[in-house]
Amino acid sequence: MAVTAAAPLPRVRTAAGPGAPPVVVFLNGLGETLDFWDPVVRLLDGVATFRYDRPGRRPRDPGLGLAGEVDEVVRITSELPGPLVLVGHSYGGVLAEAVARTVPDRVGALVLIDATVPEEYAVDAAPADAVDAAPADAAPADAAADAEPTGPPSPADGAMRDWARRIALSDRSRPLLRFALPKLMLGLGTANGSFRGVLSELPRDLPAHLAAKSHLGRSAHDNLHLPGYCAELIAWRDLAPFPPIPVRIVVGRLNSRLWKRTQKSWVDQQVAQLPLFGADVQLNTTASAHMVMFDQPLMVAGAIESAIAAIAGAVPNAEGEQ
Numbered sequence: 001m002a003v004t005a006a007a008p009l010p011r012v013r014t015a016a017g018p019g020a021p022p023v024v025v026f027l028n029g030l031g032e033t034l035d036f037w038d039p040v041v042r043l044l045d046g047v048a049t050f051r052y053d054r055p056g057r058r059p060r061d062p063g064l065g066l067a068g069e070v071d072e073v074v075r076i077t078s079e080l081p082g083p084l085v086l087v088g089h090s091y092g093g094v095l096a097e098a099v100a101r102t103v104p105d106r107v108g109a110l111v112l113i114d115a116t117v118p119e120e121y122a123v124d125a126a127p128a129d130a131v132d133a134a135p136a137d138a139a140p141a142d143a144a145a146d147a148e149p150t151g152p153p154s155p156a157d158g159a160m161r162d163w164a165r166r167i168a169l170s171d172r173s174r175p176l177l178r179f180a181l182p183k184l185m186l187g188l189g190t191a192n193g194s195f196r197g198v199l200s201e202l203p204r205d206l207p208a209h210l211a212a213k214s215h216l217g218r219s220a221h222d223n224l225h226l227p228g229y230c231a232e233l234i235a236w237r238d239l240a241p242f243p244p245i246p247v248r249i250v251v252g253r254l255n256s257r258l259w260k261r262t263q264k265s266w267v268d269q270q271v272a273q274l275p276l277f278g279a280d281v282q283l284n285t286t287a288s289a290h291m292v293m294f295d296q297p298l299m300v301a302g303a304i305e306s307a308i309a310a311i312a313g314a315v316p317n318a319e320g321e322q
Helices: 034-041 065-076 091-102 118-132 160-167 171-188 195-200 206-211 213-239 266-272 297-312
Strands: 002-004 012-015 023-027 049-052 084-089 107-113 247-252 281-286
Touching: 023 034, 023 091, 034 049, 034 297, 065 091, 065 213, 084 091, 084 297, 091 107, 091 213, 107 297, 118 213, 247 266, 247 297, 266 281, 281 297
Parallel strands: 023 049, 023 084, 084 107, 107 247, 247 281
Antiparallel strands: 002 012, 012 049
């Protein structure tokens, strides 16, 4: 039985399993809500699950940073019985790894679903840091911070990120935020062939959640800060060793990564991460785009069940294509 809190945009949803721990904790990627995991959770019969929506602040507010988000995960899961199985999609994978390195005694396994590769973004970390120059309680410097954006500035003036961030606050953007962006995001992230097919598999109110102005604005803000978050994790790896826990990785072979023009194969980048995670690590690829939980929910559920079995001492291979 699911329990929902903080309507209209759910913050936490739990489902109690009849057995003993572990509890499976789902960590969303940027721009995602906890509902994105519904196709997978439906398949985890008898498994205790915990989902939550990451903070949805106005985009001009400074973000928590990776360390702040780790602290939040540790806090809101502190009452859950361990060990925890952390399941992270996209940026949620960065967050899950950082949590595992921070509280290794609480984490029993890690499941990464088409997770962000930090090295892909960290090279751009320095420019994004400028967005967080103001203290957390600072008011906008002047009325221009809330002004309607009139058009993209020259890349040379250093304001491109600020302009993109303010876009989400503009009244002119509301039709785009309410209709186009949610469908574009869901459609391009899957391999199901049509927006209608993708949307029909989701909760009826999910597009409304995605279209919440502050939520999409926060997502745009976080995307600008992703290089900084990734740089934080790379530094973290030198300070906190990865615990000896099982790791299961699922990678979408159809993830074109069109927003990166020059890079190695996406699967190759994921394979290059394997030495970071110790001996008990399995990687499976599948015919999926980035939203693997929509395209291949059975594959994701299988990886989670494999991680749970590994904690219990049995280590079956996660079912799926090699």
